[in-house]
Amino acid sequence: MHCQTGSWGSYMPTSRNTVGDPLERIERLASENAVVIFSISSCCMCHAIKRLFCGMGVNPTVYELDEDPRGKDMEKALMRLLGTSPAVPVVFIGGKLVGAMDRVMASHINGTLVPLLKEAGALWL
Amino acid sequence: MANHRVGETGLTDSGPSSHHHHHIPYAVLHGMNVPASFIHQEGSAFDFGELEEAIVLQGVKIRNDEAQAPLFTTGRPAATLEMFPSWPMRFQQIEIGSSKSGGESTDSGSAVNTLSSKTENQLEPESPVSKKASSSDHQAFDQKPMQQQLLEMASDISRTGTSQNQSAAKPPQEKRRGSTSEKQLDAKTLRRLAQNREAARKSRLRKKAYVQQLESSRIKLTQLEQDLQRARSEGLFLGGCAGAVGNISSGAATFDMEYARWLEDDQRHMLELRTGLQAQLSDSDLRTIVDSYISHYDEIFRLKGMAAKSDIFHLITGMWTTPAERCFLWMGGFRPSELIKMLISQLEPLTEQQVIGIYRLQHSSQQAEEALTQGHEQLQQSLIDTIAGGPVFDGMQQMAVALGKLANLEGFVRQADNLRQQTLHQLPRILTTRQAARCFLMIGEYYARLRALSSVWISRPRETLISDDHSCQTTTDLQMVQPSQNHFSNF
Numbered sequence: 001m002h003c004q005t006g007s008w009g010s011y012m013p014t015s016r017n018t019v020g021d022p023l024e025r026i027e028r029l030a031s032e033n034a035v036v037i038f039s040i041s042s043c044c045m046c047h048a049i050k051r052l053f054c055g056m057g058v059n060p061t062v063y064e065l066d067e068d069p070r071g072k073d074m075e076k077a078l079m080r081l082l083g084t085s086p087a088v089p090v091v092f093i094g095g096k097l098v099g100a101m102d103r104v105m106a107s108h109i110n111g112t113l114v115p116l117l118k119e120a121g122a123l124w125l
Numbered sequence: 126m127a128n129h130r131v132g133e134t135g136l137t138d139s140g141p142s143s144h145h146h147h148h149i150p151y152a153v154l155h156g157m158n159v160p161a162s163f164i165h166q167e168g169s170a171f172d173f174g175e176l177e178e179a180i181v182l183q184g185v186k187i188r189n190d191e192a193q194a195p196l197f198t199t200g201r202p203a204a205t206l207e208m209f210p211s212w213p214m215r216f217q218q219i220e221i222g223s224s225k226s227g228g229e230s231t232d233s234g235s236a237v238n239t240l241s242s243k244t245e246n247q248l249e250p251e252s253p254v255s256k257k258a259s260s261s262d263h264q265a266f267d268q269k270p271m272q273q274q275l276l277e278m279a280s281d282i283s284r285t286g287t288s289q290n291q292s293a294a295k296p297p298q299e300k301r302r303g304s305t306s307e308k309q310l311d312a313k314t315l316r317r318l319a320q321n322r323e324a325a326r327k328s329r330l331r332k333k334a335y336v337q338q339l340e341s342s343r344i345k346l347t348q349l350e351q352d353l354q355r356a357r358s359e360g361l362f363l364g365g366c367a368g369a370v371g372n373i374s375s376g377a378a379t380f381d382m383e384y385a386r387w388l389e390d391d392q393r394h395m396l397e398l399r400t401g402l403q404a405q406l407s408d409s410d411l412r413t414i415v416d417s418y419i420s421h422y423d424e425i426f427r428l429k430g431m432a433a434k435s436d437i438f439h440l441i442t443g444m445w446t447t448p449a450e451r452c453f454l455w456m457g458g459f460r461p462s463e464l465i466k467m468l469i470s471q472l473e474p475l476t477e478q479q480v481i482g483i484y485r486l487q488h489s490s491q492q493a494e495e496a497l498t499q500g501h502e503q504l505q506q507s508l509i510d511t512i513a514g515g516p517v518f519d520g521m522q523q524m525a526v527a528l529g530k531l532a533n534l535e536g537f538v539r540q541a542d543n544l545r546q547q548t549l550h551q552l553p554r555i556l557t558t559r560q561a562a563r564c565f566l567m568i569g570e571y572y573a574r575l576r577a578l579s580s581v582w583i584s585r586p587r588e589t590l591i592s593d594d595h596s597c598q599t600t601t602d603l604q605m606v607q608p609s610q611n612h613f614s615n616f
Contacts (some may be wrong), residue, residue, distance in 0.1 A: 044507065044533055045540070048500025055492050101536075102543045108489050109547040110554070111482075 022073040023081070030092035033061035034122040038078060038090045040066045045101055046089040052104070056114075058122045060091075094120035349587075356583050376435025377444070383428050384445050387421075388576075394418050395569040398562050408558045415553055418565045422549050426542045429457070433535045433542075441538055447579035450572070456497060456541035459572075461548040462490040467571060468564055472556070482555035486548065493544050501537050504530065 030036045039046035041064045053060045065071035078087035091098045093116050107113040117123040401414045443451040465487040511527045553561040
């Protein structure tokens with residue numbers, strides 16, 4: 001597992017019991033697949049972001065926080081991470097945080113999203 | 126021809142005439158044996174007197190011109206044309222009985238003479254009237270039944286009249302049917318009776334037609350007022366005059382004003398771009414102008430973001446834009462892929478790299494638009510389900526849920542604006558400075574033309590619209606186009 005604390009922005013890791021640490025869990029889950037989306041099943045913007053990736057031919061791994069027992073904690077952690085609400089949707093590509101919907105769309109328009117996906121092995125062309 | 130004075134009706138307002146019905150003057154006028162006192166000239170019945178006068182006078186004039194022409198056929202049309210209430214009151218005397226010349230009754234003769242002299246100075250054309258009788262033997266009526274009625278009516282009236290001696294003298298004269306002059310008189314009065322009725326009928330018809338015209342004009346007026354109100358509310362003044370319409374939120378009104386100001390700035394920027402391109406400025410100078418135009422668009426996206434917080438419906442329904450723009454609205458603004466499509470054809474010549482870049486931009490934009498549209502559709506479906514409620518609608522609870530879902534609309538409009546902003550930012554990265562300047566000028570001009578088209582459309586003459594709708598309707602002229610058929614219905 002690579003330590004990606006640098007990419008978390010202003011987050012400072014604490015030396016407490018990390019078993020139940022939501023952020024650690026997020027980090028761990030994010031690195032397990034090329035494209036990871038944290039979502040809530042009833043969220044329409046999450047639906048939009050899923051459609052975006054599927055439309056591009058990418059098969060993202062989606063974690064529905066409302067269906068996870070520790071979802072609430074993770075949601076709060078994500079909110080702290082992003083600095084804004086809502087916490088979802090949030091996208092990780094290649095284990096690295098890309099951001100929420102606006103960041104993802106911006107990167108798609110300015111042409112940086114596709115290379116990132118290719119680099120992570122989510123797209124072949 | 127017997128030179129006897131034609132029957133004239135002496136009109137006075139004395140005696141019991143004031144309460145007589147309209148019909149009575151008719152009978153009185155044409156009954157020949159009626160004393161002048163019972164013929165009144167008051168306001169309610171003066172029409173008939175004047176009609177009588179006019180018919181007689183006109184008929185006389187025509188009679189004089191065409192000696193043998195029957196008054197009935199030639200006189201009446203001309204006479205009725207001159208029937209106007211504004212005519213001054215005229216007095217008219219009826220020669221009572223043809224016996225004047227014969228001198229059968231000295232009483233009646235003297236009475237009539239007295240009467241005639243009394244009103245003589247008020248009667249204008251006395252001589253033509255007198256001449257009328259001279260050629261009055263062309264009547265085709267069956268006058269006898271009429272005469273009987275008139276006689277009875279006249280005799281009834283005469284019984285109550287003041288000039289008893291006059292009236293008493295008349296009936297006997299009437300009953301004599303021997304002389305042709307009497308027949309002529311009967312015919313004349315009957316003719317007058319008919320002409321009066323005809324004139325009154327035409328007068329009533331004219332009045333009815335006038336009232337109908339007024340009614341339809343009134344309806345037309347209210348319709349025009351409604352159309353004007355609607356046109357005004359749909360951005361007749363380029364979406365700037367938000368104050369012209371009621372029921373607009375303060376956030377929306379604020380944004381409309383800011384947008385109007387932005388449009389003025391837009392014109393200024395476009396002028397700058399145009400002159401910059403024509404003046405062949407250096408790339409760095411042109412770049413400054415291009416960058417300022419992008420900041421100009423950044424500004425409107427910022428304003429829209431604030432407006433989305435206060436009144437999302439105003440933004441998403443495009444009430445801040447002109448109707449033509451609203452027609453092509455996507456998520457509260459323009460569709461980036463459509464804009465690029467419009468630009469591609471006009472941006473030649475492009476290098477291969479640029480072509481690839483532009484098409485990639487268009488493609489990415491389309492994908493993003495599709496994703497947002499699908500997300501928005503899911504939001505709509507979810508909202509529908511919440512409002513429908515299912516078997517049990519738990520009022521407050523479900524309303525709260527619906528409100529929460531509705532709040533997501535703001536997010537979608539913001540993401541759409543974000544997409545637009547990113548697209549505009551990307552263009553100068555693909556194109557040269559000069560190409561970018563031309564590109565932004567094209568964008569500005571395109572939307573300016575679209576707004577102008579909207580204004581022209583709204584202010585085009587509406588008569589064609591109304592007449593087109595009329596031709597499709599089977600209703601009478603009095604019914605007007607319903608408001609729902611107006612092309613500019615709000616959505």
